[in-house]
Amino acid sequence: xxxxxxNNFYATLAGAKAFVGIxxxxxxxxxxxxxxxxxxxxxxxxxxxxxxSLNSIASxxxxxxxxxxxxxxxxPVKRADIVKSFFVSQLLWLFVGTGFAAAAVASSVAxxxxxxxxxxxxxMLFVVGIGISLFMGAFFIPLxxxxxxxxxxxxxxxxxxxxxGMLMGLTALINKLYxxxxxxxxxxxxxxxIIACGAAAFALSCPVAAGVFRRKEY
Amino acid sequence: MENILELQxxxxxxxxxxxxxxxxxxSLPYGSILGFVGENGAGKTTTINCxxxxxxxxxxxxxxxxxxxxxxxxxxxxxxxxxxxxxxxxGFWTAKxxxxxxxxxxxxxxxxxxxxxxxxxxxxxxxxxRHYSKGMTMKLAIAAALSHHPELLILDEATxxxxxxxxxxxxxxxxxxxxEENHAILLSSHITSDLEKVADYIAFxxxxxxxxxxxxxxxxxxxxxxxxxxxxxxxxxKEDILAYRKRDTQIDVLVADGGxxxxxxxxxxxxxxxxxxxxxxxxxxxxx
Numbered sequence: 001x002x003x004x005x006x007n008n009f010y011a012t013l014a015g016a017k018a019f020v021g022i023x024x025x026x027x028x029x030x031x032x033x034x035x036x037x038x039x040x041x042x043x044x045x046x047x048x049x050x051x052x053s054l055n056s057i058a059s060x061x062x063x064x065x066x067x068x069x070x071x072x073x074x075x076p077v078k079r080a081d082i083v084k085s086f087f088v089s090q091l092l093w094l095f096v097g098t099g100f101a102a103a104a105v106a107s108s109v110a111x112x113x114x115x116x117x118x119x120x121x122x123x124m125l126f127v128v129g130i131g132i133s134l135f136m137g138a139f140f141i142p143l144x145x146x147x148x149x150x151x152x153x154x155x156x157x158x159x160x161x162x163x164x165g166m167l168m169g170l171t172a173l174i175n176k177l178y179x180x181x182x183x184x185x186x187x188x189x190x191x192x193x194i195i196a197c198g199a200a201a202f203a204l205s206c207p208v209a210a211g212v213f214r215r216k217e218y
Numbered sequence: 219m220e221n222i223l224e225l226q227x228x229x230x231x232x233x234x235x236x237x238x239x240x241x242x243x244x245s246l247p248y249g250s251i252l253g254f255v256g257e258n259g260a261g262k263t264t265t266i267n268c269x270x271x272x273x274x275x276x277x278x279x280x281x282x283x284x285x286x287x288x289x290x291x292x293x294x295x296x297x298x299x300x301x302x303x304x305x306x307x308x309g310f311w312t313a314k315x316x317x318x319x320x321x322x323x324x325x326x327x328x329x330x331x332x333x334x335x336x337x338x339x340x341x342x343x344x345x346x347x348r349h350y351s352k353g354m355t356m357k358l359a360i361a362a363a364l365s366h367h368p369e370l371l372i373l374d375e376a377t378x379x380x381x382x383x384x385x386x387x388x389x390x391x392x393x394x395x396x397x398e399e400n401h402a403i404l405l406s407s408h409i410t411s412d413l414e415k416v417a418d419y420i421a422f423x424x425x426x427x428x429x430x431x432x433x434x435x436x437x438x439x440x441x442x443x444x445x446x447x448x449x450x451x452x453x454x455x456k457e458d459i460l461a462y463r464k465r466d467t468q469i470d471v472l473v474a475d476g477g478x479x480x481x482x483x484x485x486x487x488x489x490x491x492x493x494x495x496x497x498x499x500x501x502x503x504x505x506x
Contacts (some may be wrong), residue, residue, distance in 0.1 A: 001322075002322035003319050003320065003321065003322025003323030003324075004322070004323070005322070006315075006318055006319045006322050007319045007322075010308070010310070010311055010315050010319065011308065011310075013310075014310060062308060062310070063308060065305075065308070065309070066304075066305035066306065066307060066308050066309065067302045067304060067305060067306050068305075068306065068307055068308050070272050070302065071300060071302060071306050071307070072323075073270070073271070073272050074270045074272065074295060074298065074300040074372075075295060075323045075324065076292035076293070076295040076296040076323065076324060076325070077292060077295075077323060078289050078290060078292065079289050080289075214289070215274070217267070217272065217273040217274060218267065218272045218273065
């Protein structure tokens with residue numbers, strides 16, 4: 001697994017370096033700006049959380065340019081571990097993105113005060129970012145193995161839209177369950193429910209992707 | 219003699235291309251090199267894919283180290299070094315990064331040995347692989363395949379991008395590798411002169427079928443090509459003819475026993491057959 005994670009890391013590295021540069025510059029700008037209207041900080045947090053994850057899964061297709069994907073299968077690793085490594089890598093990059101978002105939000109709050117109406121809004125911001133990223137990965141990886149590298153761009157778009165759609169769908173469901181104004185406890189429970197759904201989809205997607213990949217031929 | 223690799227009636231079909239690997243059977247004894255020869259699309263890579271499980275065979279058995287290899291048999295794959303034709307590794311890596319990945323994949327990865335090969339093959343360790351020439355990428359792949367101390371090397375057109383001098387050096391590396399009794403090499407190649415230099419056995423594949431497997435010495439010293447006129451060709455016994463090919467006024471006839479043919483057909487010129495010529499006659503010639 002160590003070698004597979006290193007492999008995924010190197011595949012992600014060039015894109016991640018560029019994204020870190022953009023995230024740092026943008027972060028400085030967002031933190032420096034007044035946060036009375038929190039749109040900027042919300043957009044930034046979502047961008048880095050989803051962006052790092054997106055870069056991680058998009059890097060999988062880089063292997064298709066060479067025989068490495070085939071070569072890797074001749075190495076002493078199980079096919080299921082190859083698939084698992086992509087999921088673990090995405091999770092690690094999601095942590096990085098979440099770290100960037102947390103640092104920016106914390107800095108903005110420290111400099112300009114709390115920009116949201118309620119504490120739960122901040123919690124829900126991270127729920128949305130993490131939730132979309134998890135659903136996106138859950139869709140992309142099995143679909144990529146199923147559809148092949150030649151369809152990777154459209155699969156990436158579909159996965160991002162699908163992840164966003166799942167979030168919107170779950171939010172609509174929660175709003176239907178709690179038609180009135182929600183209490184902080186209900187909001188937190190709803191957030192946990194969304195994260196749990198995303199995590200379950202992510203966890204279930206791993207054996208599904210491994211099943212598809214087991215039949216893949218090179 | 220024990221075999222490190224055994225294929226028994228391996229079949230694989232690709233319905234969309236009408237290509238079928240038809241009951242491929244051969245074995246590779248320990249301490250030897252088997253040259254796997256065939257034209258483009260003959261089925262060499264498909265056979266290697268079936269051996270390495272990168273493609274699922276439809277039927278037959280493949281035994282590596284006496285055992286059929288499943289996905290979970292990582293201990294078997296630990297003992298196999300592989301080189302494919304072309305770009306084996308992502309171009310955005312450096313050789314140094316490749317070493318770090320390989321160290322995480324192979325328990326026996328030998329960093330020092332890999333560095334030695336990089337030096338020996340004059341490969342810069344910090345340059346991105348995409349900036350390597352084709353020959354350099356092949357040398358890197360060979361270095362990587364050897365640096366985890368494999369017992370079996372499976373080389374798919376591994377010498378194709380190398381110049382003659384470097385090819386010769388690589389062949390020496392392969393010969394040194396099989397000095398160990400428990401080592402062996404399956405070497406698929408178009409370059410039949412390479413196989414003549416190093417192979418102990420040669421298997422010819424054509425159109426998905428194995429058309430001949432024999433010891434190289436047997437092919438070179440026993441097989442012969444009779445240069446016949448048409449009238450001489452008509453006097454030959456049909457059972458002596460493996461394949462024949464008309465060339466202007468001459469007909470080249472491949473026979474399995476050159477010595478016997480020289481005695482039997484004294485008026486016909488019988489030349490030693492090169493691997494190249496045998497392949498051409500088997501592939502392009504006609505059978506009776």
